[in-house]
């Protein structure tokens with residue numbers, strides 16, 4: 001068995017996934033595994049079209065096609081509260097935003113639907129939404145508020161003095177008491193069936209990278225400072241604010257999000273999460 005071609009792995013091109021990928025790439029031989037870096041919306045579309053095999057992707061986009069995918073167990077990009085990189089930024093009073101227009105980044109799927117849920121169910125408001133390339137100045141030139149995610153949200157938050165910044169992870173937590181899972185790791189079912197060993201190898205590499213990164217975030221903190229700027233304290237706290245497991249607690253928060261999305265017609269079916277089972281790990285442990 002096995003696929004007679006390299007496996008393509010989608011890597012979200014933001015700092016939030018570094019812990020899961022940083023050490024994994026060295027464990028995945030380049031002649032067998034190709035890493036494809038893109039923003040989440042591009043990975044979501046490529047995965048839904050079957051152009052990539054295994055990917056980190058928006059949890060919302062996973063839900064849209066859950067029947068076709070298996071989740072890699074215990075991997076996610078989640079936050080128990082504040083996430084620091086999913087931000088609604090505005091110069092206007094909130095009353096104006098709630099009755100006005102919000103520009104949403106074209107790179108997201110989970111957060112734009114989280115914003116729609118929060119606007120409808122928490123604020124009981126129905127602003128107009130437009131989708132734009134992620135540029136704070138241009139977005140605020142065309143709308144009353146801007147939703148940014150990932151590294152663009154981080155760098156925008158550094159120059160947001162005089163703005164109101166609402167962290168959607170924190171708002172979700174305060175409202176529901178739950179954490180939120182923004183990204184998951186999925187494999188196409190046909191790939192898992194054709195080459196389960198390769199999928200196990202990817203899962204083990206990502207899991208090993210996660211453990212090693214979280215033992216000492218120092219190398220990632222320094223890399224982030226060099227590439228994006230910011231202080232050591234900022235990045236330490238950024239990585240500490242994120243959680244990378246997908247256990248009962250994370251699943252509870254995400255299931256509630258799926259339920260609300262379904263009730264608002266943002267998802268057109270109930271979501272049944274199915275997981276990839278790593279049989280090679282079972283054999284080793286026996």
Ligand SMILES: C=C(O[C@@H]1C=C(C(=O)O)C=C[C@H]1O)C(=O)O
Pocket residue numbers: 012014016040057058059077083085086107108109110111112149150151182183
């Ligand atoms: C924590 C984050 O989670 C993300 C948000 C996503 C989305 O809104 O669709 C997708 C992947 C993650 O990058 C972030 O972007 O900073």
